[in-house]
Amino acid sequence: MEVIKISEKHRDFFSMVYAVVQQVPEGRVTSYGAIAKYLGMARSSRMVGWAMNAAHHQPFYVPAHRVVNREGLLTGTHHFGSAHRMAELLSNEGVRICNDQVENFNSLFWDPASNLALD
DNA sequence: ACGTTGACCTATA
DNA sequence: GTATAGGCCAACG
Numbered sequence: 440m441e442v443i444k445i446s447e448k449h450r451d452f453f454s455m456v457y458a459v460v461q462q463v464p465e466g467r468v469t470s471y472g473a474i475a476k477y478l479g480m481a482r483s484s485r486m487v488g489w490a491m492n493a494a495h496h497q498p499f500y501v502p503a504h505r506v507v508n509r510e511g512l513l514t515g516t517h518h519f520g521s522a523h524r525m526a527e528l529l530s531n532e533g534v535r536i537c538n539d540q541v542e543n544f545n546s547l548f549w550d551p552a553s554n555l556a557l558d
Numbered sequence: 559a560c561g562t563t564g565a566c567c568t569a570t571a
Numbered sequence: 572g573t574a575t576a577g578g579c580c581a582a583c584g
Contacts, residue, residue, distance in 0.1 A: 471566055481567080483579050488565040492582095508566060515565030525565095 452478070456490040457497060459551045463505045466533040467549035468541055470509045477551040492518060504528040511544030 459474050471491075475484040487506075494501035495518075504525045508514050516525045516539060526536040535542040 472568095475566085480579090483581095484566045485564065486566095486580060489581065491565055503565080506565080513565090518565055 452480075452486070453490045453493060453497075456487055457494060457499070457501050460491075460494070460501055460503065460506055461499075462551065462554070463502060463549050466547065468505050468507050468511070468529070468534065468544065468547050469549045469551060470507060470511075472509050473548075473550050473552065474506070488515065491515060502528075505532075505549075507541055507544075511541035511548070513539040513541070 455478050456474055459477060460469075463469050471484045471487040472481065475481050475487050480486060491501075491503045491506060494503045503515070504519065506515075513525050513529075513536065516522050519525045519528075526539060529536055529541070534547060541547060
């Protein structure tokens, strides 16, 4: 087991990412870019993925399986322990997965910018 | 300290 | 429609 250390500076950013991911309803999915854009880091969407990497080490639950890339492709399946873990979780929520690809992704897509109010 | 990598996205051809 | 290039910024060797 490796422990991923999170810099104090980015603790906030990570927390914000987790907060958004936790708002994603069951049976719905969102993308890294949408989260990054919502947090004002549209050009640093890779950091969202890095935050997901550390999500497993967080004390609270983070439904990282509901976060996919902009094509609706499950790119992070290898980081879920088993390759089919992510697809299983999504399938359990009613999301049809075919070859690591979310079906009807356009309808299942949940955009935080359109569902969360910006204060 | 430098180069490479990465759960990505946008732009251009 | 696919293919290639560039950018982004933190973590790792």
